Amino acid sequence: MASEAKLLETLAAIVGSDAVLGGDAATPYYHDWRGRYSGAGIGVVFPADTRQVSEVVKLCAANKVAMVPQGGNTSLCGGSVPLADGPRQLVINLSRMDRIRNVDAVNYTMTVEAGCKLASLYDAPEQADRLFPLGLTAIAPHCEIGGNLSTNAGGLNVLRYGTARSLVLGLEVVLPDGRIWDGLRSLRKDNSGYDLKQLFIGAEGTLGIITAAVLKLFPLPKSQATACIAVRDPAAAVALLAHLRATCGDTISAFELISRSCLDLVFKHIPGTQEPFADRYEWIVIAQVADVLPAPLDGALRFALNTFGEGIAAFEITANKEDAEGWWKLRKGIPDAQKAEGISIKHDVSVPISRVAEFITRASTALRDTWPGIRIVAFGHLGDGNIHYNVSLADATGNEDFIAEQEAAVQHRVYEVVDVLEGSISAEHGLGQLKREEIIRHKSALELELMRSIKQTFDPHGLMNPGKFIQSMRG
DSSP: OOOHHHHHHHHHHHHOGGGEEOGGGGGGGGBOTTSOOBOOOSEEEOOSSHHHHHHHHHHHHHTTOEEEEESSOOOSSSTTSOOSSSSOEEEEEOTTOOOEEEEETTTTEEEEETTOBGGGGSHHHHHTTEEOOOOOSTTTTTOBHHHHHHTTOOOTTHHHHOOGGGGEEEEEEEOTTSOEEEEOOOOSOOOSSOOTHHHHTTSTTSSOEEEEEEEEOEEOOSEEEEEEEEESSHHHHHHHHHHHHHHHGGGEEEEEEEEHHHHHHHHHHSTTOOOSSSSOOSEEEEEEEEESSOSOOHHHHHHHHHTSOTTEEEEEEEOOHHHHHHHHHHHHTHHHHHHHHOOOBOOEEEOOGGGHHHHHHHHHHHHHHHOTTEEEEEEEEGGGTEEEEEEEESSGGGHHHHHHHHHHHHHHHHHHHHHHTTOBSBSSSOOTTTTTTGGGGTSOHHHHHHHHHHHHHHOTTOOBSTTOSSSOSOO
16 A cells, blocks of 8 residues: 555656645645535645546555545535545545536537536537526635536526536546546437436535536526515515416526525625615515516516515516626625624525425524524525525624534424425535434435445445545445
């Protein structure tokens, strides 16, 4: 078994000496985006192509070195950094693999490498009059498509276009033994066996390293309208969504719910933001409709809102993208505002859309009955039942002690409600280190057995992203 120095030397021969970091130079890649998880490793390697990834993985497998796939390192659950203790680990960062290999406007597909920043994947399709719809918020300038796929990212447009899983036709993956699976098919129909790509999407790098993908494109909308709506409560928002879907059909691309606590944090920490209405309201919704036809949509959206009935306190509509961006800044600024305020107990949960209001009410009541001084920051993608439900003290100076002492109890209360409502404790952020033990309490014995069997088949030595997903994939 090679020494760490020898391993770094051999890695440099594969990828180039300027593409290997060790010692203190590698330390920033061992810390996660939230500042919650820090690990240790042999170093960081930056392969430039799939062949180099394959050679790096073969070297690690031969020397029983664990591998941590990493892109933009924006995981919110500690999934993209090495463990603080555990086996020898090497971070394999794919950021150099950032080529758009092909845009096929006729087939409505785009083939990209895993290191492409998500924010860089919009212009090329748009120049071909096409749309790539995966839209995240605060981490979008930093996250990379390989990580988006490995966590099955969601975002603002899931209501219309689906999660990352729905946007992939094919994958290229380096397996834990270094072999390359070329599944870069651009077919809409392929009924010739198991759909292997779906095993890697959402697996958080525990089964292999995604190096490239064939992504679906869509017609580029030619018209859109956005509404900022003050609603009575989450129940009214749920009813409004159903009404808009019935009146506007599939033109609805986003429907985001925002609580007053979110708005207050945004106004405090995000410059250039302001109240969307003359009066303060406890809940607002930002809804967007878009169509490939150039006909104006603001009239149709106004008609839909005017015919809803009770539950709307006020609304404004614009067809101007710049004006709409002012409202979207309120939503997109929430994660950064929370980060500026300090740490919180984060929950990324989903329940059936019809039960979102019930979840918020039941969870909030359960928590406030025990911790009367807490602040609940609830917001998210109501259109797909995904609510980001974050808990802290209103006085940020006491948060660190509160979270250290009460996080497990708070999570238990929230997840109890999620279970009763037949939801999921992870909607789009994944499990990582944060939920690797908690998930065991929310999956059946059979589901866990099947997951472990898949892990054992692909990665029998447990070298791919150890300590993530669930605590032990072997037993």
